[in-house]
Amino acid sequence: MKKILAYSFKFKFHVLFLTLLSFGYTGVSQTSELSVEKVMQDPNWMGNFPSNIKWNADSETIYFDYNPEQNVSDSLYKIELRNPSKIKKVDLKEEQNLSPRYGDFNKDRTKKIFGENGSLKLYNIKTGKTTELLDLSKAIESPKFLANEDKVSFILDKNAFVYNRKEGSIKQLTNIKTGTAKDGKEKEVSEKNAWIRDENLELLQVVNQRKTNKENKEAYREATAKKEQFSFYLEDKNLSNLQVSPDAKFATFKLITRERGENTAVPNYVDESGYTVNLPARSKVGENNTKVELAIYNFEKDTVYTLNTSELPGITDLPDYVKDYPDKDWEETEREVVPTTVYFSENGEHAVVNIRSKDNKDRWIAKINLETGALNTLDRQRDEAWIAGPGIGYTFYGGEEMGWLPDNKHIYFQSEETGYSHLYLLDVTSGNKKALTQGDFEVFDPELSNNKKHWFLTTSEVAPGERHFYKMPVMGGKMEKLTKMEGNNDVYLSPDEKHMAILYSYSNKPWELYLKKTKANAEAKQLTEGQSEAFSSYPWRTPELIEFKARDGAMVPARLYTPEADVKNNAAVVFVHGAGYLQNAHKWWSSYFREYMFHNLLTDLGYTVIDIDYRGSAGYGRDWRTGIYRHMGGKDLTDQVDGVEYLVKNHGIHPEKVGIYGGSYGGFITLMGMFTEPETFKAGAALRSVTDWAHYNHGYTSNILNEPAADPIAYRRSSPIYFAEGLEGDLLIAHGMVDVNVHFQDVVRLSQRLIELGKENWEMAVYPVEDHGFVEPSSWTDEYRRILKLFNESLLE
Structure with a gap:
């Protein structure tokens, strides 16, 4: 890669013709029907896919957000069980009369109490009718059926009330007030003002007598009055x-x-007012x-x-x-x-x-x-x-996830x-604790059945990269697997628990809606088919799920994309997912769908791509989750390096032709890789990256690194800005200027460090209208054109 002047802000588009790319290293033409412009355009080009699944209270209709008409935003659609092959758009009147999404069911789930627009309302599941119980013209919050279901509690103006449905009466239970007990009472006066008051009373007998009479009347009222409410x-x-x-x-x-x-301010230089406006943002770690x-x-x-x-x-x-x-x-x-x-x-x-x-x-x-x-x-x-x-x-x-069994004795x-x-279950009377599930897998979203005799739960028992739905006796026992489609089965039970609406996806198939009876041997029927012709015409890869051995003996899971032998260029790209605690080496449609499509493009062009669930990722238990404690850029980085070694030994990758990229936490790892492992990574693209953990937020950072004043060692060895002198390869830094999560200040400080160190082989691309998660297709396209150009020039020349 030709050296670029430090801190050069490039807004000019680099036009890349990706339909036909020739590289002197391999001597072969590498082609792809994909391009950066295609995969980074508005996601609507892919088709339209269901979301926000909800059953109607009568268990006869599934509602979901959908957009087959390619409007500005999704609309509400429905599928009725009596005719599941027909998808209908819901009109405004029907949408307004739907059963409330929020509220509290009574025990037999025949009624639902909820607050709406200052009213307390009761929805009858059987009739589908809503009755207004109270109209108080103020926000009614958290209505709940009490043990005596004729009574309903709710919160209004920071106080608790009970409404008796039989009597039609309201009782205020709490008397919580703002301010202090002294508000409204005679305030204490200073010594100077007390002297003036006392002298005035001594001089003016009428004023003194009136004060005495007033005090006597108040004393009499207090003596004869009923006890004042607390x-x-x-x-x-x-x-x-x-x-x-x-x-x-x-x-x-x-x-x-x-x-x-x-708090730190994030300047918005492109505010609609034409002025620079400071956006409110978080404080830094240690402010808690x-x-x-x-x-x-x-x-x-x-x-x-x-x-x-x-x-x-x-x-x-x-x-x-x-x-x-x-x-x-x-x-x-x-x-x-x-x-x-x-x-x-x-x-x-x-x-x-x-x-x-x-x-x-x-x-x-x-x-x-x-x-x-x-x-x-x-x-x-x-x-x-x-x-x-x-x-x-x-x-x-x-x-x-926590609550009570109906025996009023066990908590879960x-x-x-x-x-x-x-x-787990725990008997609060004896203290005895019992594990209901056990094994090297995780449990998600356990829910008691309507009759309280069973659990419905999702687990990763089949494999860390799969999710299935189960039924289990309430006191534990054999789990009955109710789903069987390989991938991720996100189940929404009908209120009567007879059917499952399943939002399902696979590695190369976006989410679609399926319907299945709540039985293990029943077949799931696909209800939606949202892929566009343009999207489905490309043969999207199913990345291979692999494991490789890390230097400490741990087996590290990863996704692997391998090119055809005739186009393979012996170069590799390592993708680092963000968030730290997130899973991406799995068998379902990734939240990193743009990156997934980009990896298909890279593979078409001859690159081998590996996507690693490094230490700190979700889905593999406590030890994996906490493997980065007090040293981010430790095992999470060596897992990337060991992944490269695996590619070199097993997939013919040239050790000097390896690039790395990622956003957010992935950008942080990219910087650490470029600064501390220059012999491994020839080029890297660090997107919206943390450069100094002492400048990130409290909730996330203090868990992993404690607080800077208490544990400075952890921060010093985990922050890329301290290691910038190690940069040898070619580095692209890309960041949104209105990022209120990882502030633009992070890369500004790092760029100054690189300038002071005399580094030349880096560039920065800034995006004036983008927050942490990019929105504009033009920004995505510009960013990934730069990433592809970086890898082509650095790894293939």
Whole structure:
């Protein structure tokens, strides 16, 4: 590649004729009916594919978003079970009268309560009719049937209410107010003003007498008045997750105290106003001053108390990494925690809470004594890296799979206790815990059947790269596999559980809708066929799923694209998926569909392409997930290097003809590869890449690297900007200028570092209108033309 002036911003399009490309290295012409322009154009060219699947409450109709007319956006369509071969567009009137998507079912699932436009409404499943119960002209939130289903709780203006359907009456349960108890009362005065007041009262007897009379009247009213209703004042805190127990004796809610960190601004140079406008963006890692408390409102005692978490087992435990800082004094203090959600048993007699430590190394499941607020720990999960995994959720946002069986005795939850995320039951009366699933696979989205006698769940038991749907007895036992199409089966059960709407895809086939009876031996019928003629005319490859051995003995999964022998150019491209915790070496249609099509183009042109589920990727259990702890750019990078070695040994790849590229986390790995493994990678394209982890967000980064002030070693060895002097090959940096996720500042700082180091063999392409995920086809096309040009010139000349 010809050397390019450092920090050169290129907006000029490089016109590449991809229909016929000749390269002197192989001496053969390499052709493809694909081009960058074709695969990076508006995705509508591929066809139209169903999404947002939803059953009507009567189990007779499947609704989904679809766009066969190629409009600006999708519309709502339906397929009726009585005529499944016909797809109909839903008119506006029918769409407005559909059963509500959100709300709460009663126990026998014949009715659904929901709030809409300031009204409390009841939907009758059998008749399909909606009845308005209340019109309060204010937002009604979180309506729920209580244990006595004649009563419904809901939240209005930050307070809990109960509506009695039989009596038609409303009762306010909580009296939560903003501000403080002192608001509206006589304020304390300064010493100076008190002196002036007292002197005035001494001088003016009439004023003094009036003050005395007023105080006497107030004292009399207080002595004879009924007890004033208890009020709870939020003060400077925010209210969240207010919910009423099923027996309406208690409510729980979270109190959130926010101390905003210093946010970074992202300048938008192409705002429609013509002026540069700063976009609000996140703060950097280490800014995490939010405090979360859990409070219990006792209606009978008319009082509120907060949970005391100081007695949680291990609350003062220090992390293992402190041993790397022997000269620092580490004090064992009570760690801050975040209670995520309270779960009440159906009868309201018991409640459990999921609690996470703010450093995300501990998760406690504790039973709450609702009368006192005391906690009894039922289960503690500790991970010296960080707590996560399917069904386990995240610190601030909850999202864990958890709840009660109808016996009001057992709770269920997911845990990585064995190294894989599995489903557990725990008896809250005895503390006995039982694993319902086990093995080297993961469980996703477990759901109790209507009769509460079975589980429906998705697992990766067949293979890490497949997803299938199962049925299992509620107390555990043999799992019955209900799907059999190889790939990913994303199942939506009908409300009566007699049918499954399956959103299905394979490696080279985008998502389509299928229908199947909820039986193992039933056949699935395809309902949609969305591929366009232009898309389906190309023979899209099924990448080979392989494993290669890493230097530490681990078997690393990957997708491999191999060219025909007569066009093979002995060059390879390594693609690094983003997000870190994401899976891409699988048998279903990739979320990286543009990259998948680009890899087909590269393979047509003679390149061998490998796409690796490196350490830190999803789908392979806890040890794989946490393999990057305290060293991003460690095993996740050596997995790429070992993948190249596998290609050299087994697929005839020339060791000096290897390129690497990826976006976001993939861009970060590309930079680390180019800076620290220059003998492996001749060229690299780093897209929207993190260059310094101390400048990324808190929620993601602190899990993996802890906080910069506490664990600077982790940040120093994980950030590419510290290793820029190692650049030898040809580097393309591409970034959106209005990226509010990985800020443009990241690559600006890196470019200055490269300038100061005197590096010449790099270029930067900037995209003024793009955020982290590109939107405009012109931007995608420009970016990938540059990537292809980089590989052609660097690897094939």
